[in-house]
Amino acid sequence: MRVDDRGAASGESLRVFCAVELPEEVREAAAEHAARLRRDSPGASASWPRPESLHITLKFLGEVTEARVRDISRAAGAAAEDCRRFGLSVEEAGTFPARGAARVLWLGVRDESGGLARLQRRLERECEAAGFARETRAFKPHLTLARLRPSRDAPALSEAHRRSTFGPHVFRVTDLFVMRSELGPGGSRYTPLSRHRLGDE
Ligand code: 2AM
Numbered sequence: 658m659r660v661d662d663r664g665a666a667s668g669e670s671l672r673v674f675c676a677v678e679l680p681e682e683v684r685e686a687a688a689e690h691a692a693r694l695r696r697d698s699p700g701a702s703a704s705w706p707r708p709e710s711l712h713i714t715l716k717f718l719g720e721v722t723e724a725r726v727r728d729i730s731r732a733a734g735a736a737a738e739d740c741r742r743f744g745l746s747v748e749e750a751g752t753f754p755a756r757g758a759a760r761v762l763w764l765g766v767r768d769e770s771g772g773l774a775r776l777q778r779r780l781e782r783e784c785e786a787a788g789f790a791r792e793t794r795a796f797k798p799h800l801t802l803a804r805l806r807p808s809r810d811a812p813a814l815s816e817a818h819r820r821s822t823f824g825p826h827v828f829r830v831t832d833l834f835v836m837r838s839e840l841g842p843g844g845s846r847y848t849p850l851s852r853h854r855l856g857d858e
Contacts, residue, residue, distance in 0.1 A: 750819065
C-alpha cells in the first residue's frame with residue numbers, strides 16, 4: 658500500500674496487458690515499412706510506436722492493482738502451460754476501420770495452426786475465472802503500426818498502407834508475456850512483468 662499525494666491510502670495501479678513478442682527480424686521489417694510510409698506522407702499526423710515495442714496483444718486488462726498483477730500472472734501461467742508452441746506469420750497491411758478515415762494502421766497476423774486463437778481463448782477463460790471481465794469484441798490479432806489523427810495527409814497515408822504488401826514473416830511463439838504499459842511523452846513504454854513458457858510441441 659502507498660499513500661498518495663492526496664493522503665488517501667491506495668495500492669499502486671498498473672496498466673497491464675498480455676501479449677506475445679516478435680522476433681527482431683519482424684520488428685525491423687515493420688520499422689522499415691513504417692519509415693517508408695512516413696517518408697512518403699510527411700504531412701500526416703500520427704503516432705508511431707517504437708519498433709522495439711511492437712507486439713501482439715491477446716488480452717488488455719487496463720488499470721489493475723499490484724495485487725491483481727499476481728492473479729494475472731497466474732492466469733497467464735495456467736494458459737501457457739496448457740498450450741503448445743506454434744508458428745505464426747505476420748503478413749498483409751490494413752486499417753481500422755477497413756474503409757474511410759483510418760484510426761489505426763496495422764500489420765496482419767496469420768494463425769494457420771490456430772495456436773494463437775487457442776492461447777487467447779484459454780487466457781480469456783483463466784482471466785475470467787480470476788474475476789476479470791471478458792472481452793466482448795472479436796479477437797483480431799494485429800500489430801499496431803500507427804495511430805492516426807485527422808489531418809489533410811491522413812487519407813494518402815492510409816491509402817498507401819492499404820495498397821502495400823508486407824511479409825510473410827514466419828516465426829514460432831514460445832512464450833506468453835504479462836506486460837506493463839506506461840504512457841510517456843515519447844509514446845507508451847512497455848516492459849515485461851512476467852514470462853510464461855508454452856508447452857513443448
Ligand atoms: P492496440 O495495439 O490495438 O492499440 C497496450 O496498450 C496494448 O493493449 C496495445 O497492444 C493495445 O492494442 C491494447 N489496448 C490498449 N487499450 C485497449 C483497450 N481499451 N481495449 C483493448 N486493447 C487495448
